[in-house]
Amino acid sequence: MLLKAETLTEALPYIQKYEGRIFVVKYGGHAMGDAAKALEFAQDIVLLKTVGIHPVVVHGGGPQIGEMLSRVGVESQFIDGLRVTDAETAKIAEMVLGGSINKEIVRWIGNAGGRAVGLSGKDDRMVIARKLTRKRRDPGSMIEQEIDLGFVGEPVAVNRSVLDTLIADGIVPVIAPVALGENGDTYNVNADTMAGAIAGALDAARLMLLTDVPGVLAKDGSLLTDLHPAQVDALIADGTITGGMIPKLETCLSAIASGVGAAVILNGRTSHGLLLEIFTRQGAGTLVKSS
Ligand SMILES: Nc1ncnc2c1ncn2[C@@H]1O[C@H](COP(=O)(O)OP(=O)(O)O)[C@@H](O)[C@H]1O
Numbered sequence: 001m002l003l004k005a006e007t008l009t010e011a012l013p014y015i016q017k018y019e020g021r022i023f024v025v026k027y028g029g030h031a032m033g034d035a036a037k038a039l040e041f042a043q044d045i046v047l048l049k050t051v052g053i054h055p056v057v058v059h060g061g062g063p064q065i066g067e068m069l070s071r072v073g074v075e076s077q078f079i080d081g082l083r084v085t086d087a088e089t090a091k092i093a094e095m096v097l098g099g100s101i102n103k104e105i106v107r108w109i110g111n112a113g114g115r116a117v118g119l120s121g122k123d124d125r126m127v128i129a130r131k132l133t134r135k136r137r138d139p140g141s142m143i144e145q146e147i148d149l150g151f152v153g154e155p156v157a158v159n160r161s162v163l164d165t166l167i168a169d170g171i172v173p174v175i176a177p178v179a180l181g182e183n184g185d186t187y188n189v190n191a192d193t194m195a196g197a198i199a200g201a202l203d204a205a206r207l208m209l210l211t212d213v214p215g216v217l218a219k220d221g222s223l224l225t226d227l228h229p230a231q232v233d234a235l236i237a238d239g240t241i242t243g244g245m246i247p248k249l250e251t252c253l254s255a256i257a258s259g260v261g262a263a264v265i266l267n268g269r270t271s272h273g274l275l276l277e278i279f280t281r282q283g284a285g286t287l288v289k290s291s
């Protein structure tokens, strides 16, 4: 697609603008389609690296974890888009995320002609997390109850040194959302949250969240192409944004607050959607930006 002369002319200013900058790309479990789509994603990542932008991939795998859990007869429950994670679930989540999905993405990028190294937050103690707590109040009650999500973590520190080494060596880091607790426990981290923490620590120009919808949709189904952080609370309160879209937008806001240039939520199954967003005037998806 980028080989057309007019497309290249349109892309050039963006290439110059972002040369040398880091783009954190979160590849969600729902965004992963068939083998052809996976190859397109990998080609886009390789193209970014080739033009001098440094992609860092953080992947999810919620549906794939769910499949494995049901195969072994373990049920799982979600609260506010987060999987309640007991010790057995944490083990299976780590196996699926760090074992099978991580290595598949590394393979795809390699097949597309790039260099990739897979790791999780545990490698080189890259991401340290603490137990995440959630509070809930029953309708009509004044008392807030703490909900125990088990081994669900929120990143509290990111050590970027191993990522800097890989990036400088021409390698795309591919990161599974598993982190190390301060006490040495293993924590399952929502992949959006993980991507946001890494984007913040790397001063990324963009955080790109690839999912299975075109972006944030209004109640009438139309795409909200631009969102200011101040609009998000109201969209959650009036029920426009629900489920997994809530942690996604919370992540966008905290990434922007920690210095990331902007965040984009877009459809990872659209052919070369990543390139359309970065290198064309029209873009793709929902851009969340302060000004
Ligand atoms: N306003 C909204 N616009 C778009 N999607 C929304 C909205 N509110 C809730 N969603 C849901 O959020 C989902 C994306 O979150 P999630 O399933 O966690 O994605 P992923 O697995 O890619 O991280 C969409 O498939 C959709 O069902």
Ligand SMILES: CC(=O)N[C@@H](CCC(=O)OP(=O)(O)O)C(=O)O
Binding pocket: 027, 028, 029, 030, 059, 060, 061, 062, 063, 065, 081, 082, 083, 084, 085, 093, 152, 153, 177, 188, 189, 190, 191, 192
């Ligand atoms: C705590 C928590 O919910 N962790 C997620 C990690 C994977 C993930 O976030 O994957 P997607 O991006 O594909 O949804 C989970 O167990 O499903």
